[in-house]
Amino acid sequence: MSKLSEKFLAARNYDLAGTLTSGQAFRWRAVGQEWLGVVRGNPVLLRQEAGGVVGRGLGGGPADWQVVADYLQVSVEIDAVTETFPKDGVMERAVEACRGLRLLRQEPWECLASFILSSTKQIVQIQQIVRALCECYGERIVVQSEVIKEPLYSFPSAERLAGLDEAALRSCKMGFRAPYLLETARRVASGAVDLEGIRHLKTAEAREVLVSLPGVGEKIANCVLLFAYGFQDAFPVDVWVKRAVTELYFPKRKPTEKRLRRFIETHFGPNAGYAQQYLFHYMRVRKR
DNA sequence: CTCCAGGCGCCTT
DNA sequence: AAGGCGCATGGA
Secondary structure, eight states: GGGEEEEEEEESSOHHHHTTSSOOOSSSSSEETEEEEEEEEEEEEEEETTEEEEEEOOSOOOOHHHHHHHTTTTTTTTTHHHSEEEEEHHHHHHHHHHTOOOOOOHHHHHHHHHHHHHTTTHHHHHHHHHHHHHHHHHEEEEOOSSSSOOOOOOOOOOHHHHHHHHHHHHHTOOGHHHHHHHHHHHHHHHSSSSSSSGSSOOOOHHHHHTTTTTOOOHHHHHHHHOOOOOOOOOOOOHHHHHHHHHHHHHHSOOOOOHHHHHHHHHSTTTTHHHHHHHHHHHHHHHOO
């Protein structure tokens, strides 16, 4: 592997490992000191360096580093974002514990499909299911590297999955989520739902479109709005975030569901989505 | 072994 | 509107 294929992506205060393992994306795998993954069809190895991220392209041709930079959101001034978080002990601790954590800007279809598979699954299990799906129905990507021995696969397109049946999907161990993924793939592939068009809608309208898909409720819709489209006001509330907010902000008495929702909507400011990810990751790293 | 996981859909009140 | 339950699978 020649040095020529390396690319330095400048980024101030970027925690690559934290970002890639914080439950936003499920395809990254540690290989030595690097992270192996596929970004919009570009097979890459990424590693942390002072002042940024270094990428190595693994494909036959040159990798599209503009696409990778956008995916990683390296140009986001993260300090300016965390600056807008509420000045309370909880968020200060979360920022301290997760310094450099970013929200990714993922491909909508991969993000949507992955989160349909996420319901009542631990992150390791989501990774396993997604990996099985890619190995079975993704396209083989030829890797030019002596280091990476195993084959890489693209994330299977909606069109590809739409042509399968439920049993084929169940073979990837996704259980009751199979019919949801299949029907959603068919609606996306047929054009009944336009994932690119969602980009130009307001948050509430975009959420409405996503929630209309089978297997997609408020939580998963918010994950896609935040992790794929960058709607900063989308705030996924899962068991961890609910637990975090309840324990950290209402230690005395458990709030009602309505009270909890209202608190979340008003407390976290203009970058609530980012705040949510810091809370989520903080709860997870705190546990270990 | 039991418990529960980045939920959702559907059926009761 | 709000609450309860089943769903399929496998880590912990």
